[in-house]
Amino acid sequence: MxxxxxxxxxxxxxxxxxxxxxxxxxxxxxxxxxxxxxxxxxxxxxxxxxxxxxxxxxxxxxxxxxxxxxxxxxxxxxxxxxxxxxxxxxxxxxxxxxxxxxxxxxxxxxxxxxxxxxxxxxxxxxxxxxxxxxxxxxxxxxxxxxxxxxxxxxxxxxxxxxxxxxxxxxxxxxxxxxxxxxxxxxxxxxxxxxxxxxxxxxxFDETVFDLSDKSQMLAKNKKISISYHGALMFGRNIENLLIAYQELLQEDVIYKENTEFVLRLKGDGIQQLKQKFSSIENLQILDCLNFSNSSNEQIHDSDIVIILENGPLYCNVLVGKAPFLAAFGKPVLCVSPKKSELREIITDKKFIANMNNVQEIKEKLKALIDHRMISNEKVNPFGDYFxxxxxxxxxxxxxxxxxxxx
Known part of the structure; x- marks a missing residue:
């Protein structure tokens, strides 16, 4: 053909x-x-x-x-x-x-x-x-x-x-x-x-990319590193996730001692986020990297990777990050509206939380952190979809x- x-x-x-x-x-x-x-x-x-x-x-x-x-x-x-x-x-x-x-x-x-x-x-x-x-x-x-x-x-x-x-x-x-x-x-x-x-x-197919550039990667400082790399647009809500993470740090010192949260962001409202959550010592809000450095940070240093779907009520698009993470068996927490594309794909609901429910986000994030503390095994949140x-x-x-x- x-x-x-x-x-x-x-x-x-x-x-x-x-x-x-x-x-x-x-x-x-x-x-x-x-x-x-x-x-x-x-x-x-x-x-x-x-x-x-x-x-x-x-x-x-x-x-x-x-x-x-x-x-x-x-x-x-x-x-x-x-x-x-x-x-x-x-x-x-x-x-x-x-x-x-x-x-x-x-x-x-x-x-x-x-x-x-x-x-x-x-x-x-x-x-x-x-x-x-x-x-x-x-x-x-x-x-x-x-x-x-x-x-x-x-x-x-x-x-x-x-x-x-x-x-x-x-x-x-x-x-x-x-x-x-x-x-x-x-x-x-x-x-x-x-x-x-x-x-x-x-x-996602790794063969059509050169991922050799690691010059701008951020060194991992805690046992568990949580990260989000991407844009804030079309109703993607990261504030509730940060509130949930802040509450975890306040409730148990083990999370403050053993976890960090790295945000690589582009889009509107980044300065406001920095001001609102400036008191979280374990949080870093940084600029985005090129694809090679960003990929290597997520593949090698991130223990839990965040996916933000569009919102607040409905997401009918598939984020490009999903097949990338599926290729490397990374644990994810998908912060999503009640009706969304990834809710039809993710086979284990421990990997997905309602973007409008701080308590649910906190419970799902805590469970992923607790499991990652004792296991580095690869996971397959998306089944064979990709x-x-x-x-x-x-x-x-x-x-x-x-x-x-x-």
Whole structure:
């Protein structure tokens, strides 16, 4: 078979989509080792990509200029208010479309287009292009932004017309998938799709990364190190977790003597967190690291790794951290809303707690710490959900339009 993978993000650090898209290509190669796999990488800037690590037959990188001309910006001030369409967005989409239009899609059996970020430029660039009839579109996040759980964006007429355009693209595509079961369910109905939305979970494959850089790792100072590496956005709540940890330290000196909590954060509200929890001596709130250093800290120094899902009521996306942690058998505490993607995946409920319940978080965290005090054994909170076998099964269903587990 011949595969074409069109991607917008293959960065090795600072982005969840870059990590999972690289891993997707690696798992595709493992699943179909004798197939031809070509990739077209359309980015908007020059970045650190290490494309040499990707197991593809060919890869071509295109840098598109997304700087919008002055006159387009000028007319857009009036145009979007009158017609509820952004000339600025359409201009950017056209820059991606110019590359896609030149591809000879007819020589491939299957074509994948993978979205990146919340603007979905790559997918929107394919509107009315003939390549769609052979394309499997993969959604990393919901679109438009007002449908992203935890988003503060209000629905508007502009959002409605964005939704309408995406509905047209979905109708033109061969099929669609997303990384989460709940998101596939939601988008299938949101876009009024007449075709099934499949689920292909995020993957992690160490072979497409260089993890040799350990220069910025923080030395472990306590017997048990708890860590969270990531962003604070879309309703992710870490305050209740920190309150729970603070109470543990106050209730029993053994936790103060034997545990530490390291936060590697980006996003809004970090300074407020530092001020609010400055009295916790065992807590460090630091800047994020590059992927190699961050990975090594979590793999080698962290005893318990925190996962924050979006909230506060519902999370229909799969966080990219989950398959990474599954690959290394790390104990996790997933702080989640009552209805979420990981609640459908995690096989042992001791690894998941309600983000709105401080007492439950404290009990689950205490139990994980107590167990880690006496055992360093690997654990498998996610079962075989991120295994090579499950990836192969789910991909086979997508390629062959199967409705069940045949």
């Amino acid at each position: 011949r595969f074409l993978v069109i991607v917008q993000d293959l960065r090795v650090s600072g982005t969840s989509e870059g990590i999972v898209s690289r891993s997707f290509i690696a798992k595709l190669r493992k699943t179909y080792p004798k197939s031809v796999i070509d990739s077209v990488y359309i980015a908007h800037s020059e970045t650190e990509d290490r494309l040499d690590l990707l197991p593809v037959d060919t890869i071509k990188k295109h840098i598109v200029n997304t700087k919008v001309p002055f006159w387009t910006l000028f007319w857009n001030r009036f145009y979007w208010r009158l017609f509820h369409v952004s000339l600025k967005e359409r201009y950017i989409h056209k820059q991606y479309a110019k590359v896609i239009e030149l591809l000879d899609y007819t020589i491939y059996d299957h074509i994948f287009i993978r979205s990146a970020g919340i603007d979905h430029e790559m997918i929107l660039a394919t509107h009315n292009l003939p390549i769609l009839k052979k394309t499997i579109i993969n959604f990393h996040d919901p679109y438009p932004l007002s449908w992203y759980v935890g988003s503060k964006t209000n629905f508007s007429k502009l959002e409605f017309f964005r939704l309408k355009r995406m509905m047209q693209i979905v109708g033109q595509a061969k099929t669609c998938s997303s990384s989460a079961q709940w998101m596939s369910h939601d988008l299938e109905h949101l876009y009024a799709s007449k075709k099934k939305f499949y689920t292909l979970p995020h993957q 295994s090579d076998a499950n990836f192969k099964k789910q991909l086979y269903k997508i390629l062959n339009h199967l409705e069940d587990d045949k």
